[in-house]
Amino acid sequence: MLEAVVNRMLQAIITFIGVILLVFFLIRVLPGDPARLIAGFEARPEDVQNLRHLLGLDKPLPLQFVDYMLSLLKLNLGISYKTGGPVLNEILARLPYTAELAVVAEAIAVFAGVSLGIIAGLKPRSFAGYLVSIFGIIGSSFPSFLIALLLIWVFAVQLHVLPAFGAGSIQQLILPAITLALLLTGNIARLVKSSVIESLSTNHVTTAMAKGLSDEKIIFRHILRPALSPVITIIGIQFGSLMGGAVITETIFGWPGIGRLMVDSIFSRDFMLLQGIIVVFAVIFLVVMISVEILQTIIDPRYKEVYKMK
């Protein structure tokens, strides 16, 4: 078990180095002189030259890559081309906003998706069953900007109950969080629904019914628990689309998270910042992926067998 986890982490580290390699060389292909960008266009040539040397930009590319990897170990993501400050500080200032949004959105999606999935699983032909399909279609096929704009139109323009822009208050959190939650709910609901239907036909549920256990007990103990493991998997898988959606959602709602910071960094051609953001994204994705795998072995005993087999 421990061996498998260590193995998995080694694999993740290799993938992580690959991501940095990709981003690093992709960005170095760009025309333009970073030292000139940082120093400003009025700077004297010798100052630019000094800065270039200071930042190590006059070294050959492979050496620069090694430098970057070494500085990563010291949690140094480089200097922003635009502000001249450390990239890490800028990202850390924005990260809590994205984390808040992502956690609230995921919580709404899990709560709505699991409850809807259970109801629909118990009665597949009911209204809840159709709702699951509708949420599924919205999540897989609607552009996230359309969902965001529709919510703004209904709740901010027509009903005047929620603000369309900004961050700081709970009211301002509601619309962006619901936008992101709508991208995820359908998938969770669909998964829980089919898991519930599957559980209902198993012997232990029939036995539990025959023993005369109350409905609540059967649902919680024998139907909800087996549905938990796939829900955790899907949360891990969806995390990527959650962050992709956050890029759009944060831009529309003026939410100062790293999704919006990424778009801003592209427009201001601050590629050191862009590179740092992607590195942080990659770390987050890998950590989420591994945590999901470990959580599963704890929740679902069947996974232990799989690990043993490996």
Next chain:
Amino acid sequence: MIRKETLLKEMNEHRKTIRVATWKAFKRNKISLLSLIVILSVSALSTVGIVYSPYNPYQPNFSGALMPPSLAHPLGTDWLGRDILSRLIAGGKYTLGLAFVAILIGATIGTFLGLASGYYLGLVGTIIQRVSEIFLILPTLIIAALFAAVLGTGLLSTLLAIAIPTIPVYAKLVHSAALRVRNEDYVEAARLLKKSGPYIMFNHILPNILHVVIVQTTYYMGTGILTVSALGFLGLGVPSPTPEWGTMVGDAKDYIFSYPFVVFIPGILIAVVVVAFNILGDGLREALDPKLRRLL
């Protein structure tokens, strides 16, 4: 010789039966049939849009700005007085066309790599798999935005921003599908007949996993359209005044408070087309699945 001809004839007849059965299975599902009709008509209109649109999609007409839908302008006009219907018809070749060409390029290269890594196991296969993982760890939109940042906005960079991340998706999919059939009897037989590797890959493995590729491509058309329009919306894709549908929504978003139709018409069109591709994908998956078909 006669024996071989009879066999070939029988095989062709068998193939025809399968085609007929697939079409019958597909036709049963009225919603996926409707989706096919939606996709075909929107594609036809977009093709017409290459040469013709009722009004000039770029020409401003300030006296007729922000008019609600009417007989002369069935979908109204935008803030510059441009006919929205004409812009949608002329923009289809960007939104649908770019997604189509990009997915086609990505799917072809990815399928080839997946076939190669699935057939020739070993170092090449491992390298392809590892590189795929690097791409798959980052979400599509973030990779596409990264490429857009490096390549700049425009048609070609949007095309590459979508095509390149598509390659590893197909490489992985086709790799695992090829692994499932590479030890089947017919592949073994072809190997005994001393057929070359590429011949076996394209004539024996590919036809037997093609249904997986077709279904994936239908779903991926939806993803491609979403990515094109998301990049356009963010201002990282096809730049305005080009009437790419996502760009149209992005340009119009400030009018949501006063003239919401300018925002929602292109947005809803994108949603309708992507929904259609996803439903079509479901329908095709059911119709093309050999296991499900046998039950009919």
